[in-house]
Amino acid sequence: MANKAFGVINSAANYIRVEGLHDYRPIGAFSFLGRFRVIDFPISNMSNSGINRIHVYLNSRPRSIVEHIGDGRHYNINSKRGNIQLLFTQNNGHSSIYNTDINAYLENLEQIERMPQDYVIVAPSYMIYKQDYQKLLDEHVAAGTDITLLYHKVDQAKEYYRACNVVTLNKQKGVQSLERNMGTAKEKLISMDTYVMSKEIFIDLIKKAKRESSAYSLADMIALACETLDVRGYQHKGFFAAITSLDDYYRANMEMLDYATAMDFFTNDWPFYTKTTDACPTQYFHGASVTNSMVCNAGLIEGTVENSIIGRNVHIGKGAVVRNSIILSYADIGDGVYIENAVVDKWVEAKKIKKIVSESVTPTYVKRNDKL
Amino acid sequence: MAQTSMLAMILAGGRGSRLHELTNKVAKPAVAYGGKYRIIDFPLSNCANSGIDIVGVLTQYESVLLNSYVAAGGRWGLDTKDSGVFVLTPREKADSGLDVYRGTADAISQNIDFIDAYDPEYILVLSGDHIYKMNYDKMLSFHKEMGADATIAVRGVPMKEASRFGIMNTDDNRRIIEFEEKPEKPKSNLASMGIYIFTWKTMRKLLIEDMKNPDSSHDFGKDIIPVMLNGDKKLYAYEFSGYWKDVGTIDSLWEANMDLLDSDNELNLDDTSWKIYTEDTGVIPQYIASSAKIDGAYINQGAHVGGEVSRSVIFSNVKIAPGAKVIDSVLMPGAIVEEGATVTRALVAENIRIGKNAKVGNKKSEEILLVAKNVKGED
Numbered sequence: 001m002a003n004k005a006f007g008v009i010n011s012a013a014n015y016i017r018v019e020g021l022h023d024y025r026p027i028g029a030f031s032f033l034g035r036f037r038v039i040d041f042p043i044s045n046m047s048n049s050g051i052n053r054i055h056v057y058l059n060s061r062p063r064s065i066v067e068h069i070g071d072g073r074h075y076n077i078n079s080k081r082g083n084i085q086l087l088f089t090q091n092n093g094h095s096s097i098y099n100t101d102i103n104a105y106l107e108n109l110e111q112i113e114r115m116p117q118d119y120v121i122v123a124p125s126y127m128i129y130k131q132d133y134q135k136l137l138d139e140h141v142a143a144g145t146d147i148t149l150l151y152h153k154v155d156q157a158k159e160y161y162r163a164c165n166v167v168t169l170n171k172q173k174g175v176q177s178l179e180r181n182m183g184t185a186k187e188k189l190i191s192m193d194t195y196v197m198s199k200e201i202f203i204d205l206i207k208k209a210k211r212e213s214s215a216y217s218l219a220d221m222i223a224l225a226c227e228t229l230d231v232r233g234y235q236h237k238g239f240f241a242a243i244t245s246l247d248d249y250y251r252a253n254m255e256m257l258d259y260a261t262a263m264d265f266f267t268n269d270w271p272f273y274t275k276t277t278d279a280c281p282t283q284y285f286h287g288a289s290v291t292n293s294m295v296c297n298a299g300l301i302e303g304t305v306e307n308s309i310i311g312r313n314v315h316i317g318k319g320a321v322v323r324n325s326i327i328l329s330y331a332d333i334g335d336g337v338y339i340e341n342a343v344v345d346k347w348v349e350a351k352k353i354k355k356i357v358s359e360s361v362t363p364t365y366v367k368r369n370d371k372l
Numbered sequence: 373m374a375q376t377s378m379l380a381m382i383l384a385g386g387r388g389s390r391l392h393e394l395t396n397k398v399a400k401p402a403v404a405y406g407g408k409y410r411i412i413d414f415p416l417s418n419c420a421n422s423g424i425d426i427v428g429v430l431t432q433y434e435s436v437l438l439n440s441y442v443a444a445g446g447r448w449g450l451d452t453k454d455s456g457v458f459v460l461t462p463r464e465k466a467d468s469g470l471d472v473y474r475g476t477a478d479a480i481s482q483n484i485d486f487i488d489a490y491d492p493e494y495i496l497v498l499s500g501d502h503i504y505k506m507n508y509d510k511m512l513s514f515h516k517e518m519g520a521d522a523t524i525a526v527r528g529v530p531m532k533e534a535s536r537f538g539i540m541n542t543d544d545n546r547r548i549i550e551f552e553e554k555p556e557k558p559k560s561n562l563a564s565m566g567i568y569i570f571t572w573k574t575m576r577k578l579l580i581e582d583m584k585n586p587d588s589s590h591d592f593g594k595d596i597i598p599v600m601l602n603g604d605k606k607l608y609a610y611e612f613s614g615y616w617k618d619v620g621t622i623d624s625l626w627e628a629n630m631d632l633l634d635s636d637n638e639l640n641l642d643d644t645s646w647k648i649y650t651e652d653t654g655v656i657p658q659y660i661a662s663s664a665k666i667d668g669a670y671i672n673q674g675a676h677v678g679g680e681v682s683r684s685v686i687f688s689n690v691k692i693a694p695g696a697k698v699i700d701s702v703l704m705p706g707a708i709v710e711e712g713a714t715v716t717r718a719l720v721a722e723n724i725r726i727g728k729n730a731k732v733g734n735k736k737s738e739e740i741l742l743v744a745k746n747v748k749g750e751d
Contacts, residue, residue, distance in 0.1 A: 035657050035673065073446070074652075259661065266656045276652035280641035281407030281672040281685075283633070292662040297408075297673050298642050309657075313642070 020365035028125030034311030052082025384500030385432030475590030537563035
């Protein structure tokens, strides 16, 4: 049944803002573990599921994603039978209420209508998880439902997932409601903003949305449709991260430092593809000390690294200490600099200031290109 | 800067038998090096970075893995409309039977039809088993400037070692006046690197003549170069001074890996203006556990380090369990060192497992131990 569905990868809703990082790129282009970008996960899931026609919707600041996806060959998609289309929206201000996924679909409706597949799988570019969409599609078709929605059961809905939607289900896993997480309880079923439906229903919802409200999203339309259509939930298990705040971003990376979690997520039978930068291996000098960390290539490590993620081409100077932090590519941490609980963006040069520490739970963020 | 006037031919047919079991199943150019590369990545990346579009790779010995590896030209960016990497193995031809490549020159001669199809002005002949970074475009400029028929890259070697190499004796203008293979009393210290640029029209004629010569061993060094010198052709020496290594033995392969541990190593693989490209595997970054202790190492993505590592080169998908020790060693892709095992002064081949508490290698041994078979653990 491969190729019965095409894929749609959608950017985050306009009310989702990740402090700092988001000023420079959409969430899909955020680095994960210093090596991947968040969007590698939905695209790889689709590719591994045999979906080879994929629409990627881009709204603001598309440069980094366009560069990263390129012709999409590194995602193992047949270059003749399949393709990844990058679709832009013209009429958006990036924080405008009109900047919705529905508007993006409307602007590209012709592309959607022309797809030869009967079904569509919609997945977000701001979440990280592993899911076989073919299996999801098979279940959807077998159950004969109108819309199948992927959800994940969490127990930290008060602190995290604040910009996500929560799902309430009846006993038959029928979706009764879909609404914003207000942090009212710890345990919630978080919508993974991932849906399977027929192309027909998808187009229908898009067209109807225009009549309902110019500011409505697909999630809003599905929430409305719960009354008239058969919308069912499908539970996802395993690692799940929604990157909707700096806290979420930090936590998602840090969770992977747990070896069992990482090994369960990264398996040979379900590769996550990314674009290579042909970076050489990392050099650890005499005097370096690295523990419980993930380190990317082309690093020069002279100092101490603990419980951290070190991106590509990073230099950690002599006597420098990096603790509980995420250091993104090309950052240069000078001799003797102490960094704790921070997210340091790309190309940062930290030399003059000797201590960068966040006292709160939320990590401190150091801006891209900054000299400190 | 497309260099359509020059086509490259990489000689990758040799077995490299002094690498013992490492080349039992793969040809020497496909042997792993430097944490993530295969040796042939170096000439191929040099070609790509020098703007050479068409690269023929001449393979013969155990070539299945090597052929499939180099055929994916996209790894080195050699997959545009006008570029490509072509695997050239011996084949049966209409006018002759299936002949193996009888020598380096014969390998080129048997592919004259391939070269003619691109009608190049110059051909670059390279060895597939050397580790170095070199801009062949600069060498071509030199070749053109000198109006040479052949340009041979040379490097200065210590005079006392010169008798181990093919030595080029030149006049003051770098014109080669004499070539001596492993001379007892060398007159110069300029050793041939086995890198040649030939003006194709001249070389084509010489190769056709050489094919007909029953006394020839069809080798560039032994036959073609002497014929050129005797025939008054213009041969020039192009001096190269960077890092260069022929990793012919286990010791030299180990040493070339260890060179990467120097902070100012000459090969400088992190120079982003001259990257060495290779196969990319979709692995996670290197995972360094809480129990790890690393004191001087060169480690690739996808490696898992739980134990102690000092002065070692660790390739992708290597697993070093907590409590294991790796000292002065090279661990090739997929090698596993289990709990309590110690690896000292060794080169561990791809996908080899060193069992629990096993001890391999010796701190005091003069030679590097090649571990090419799984080592059983002890309880």
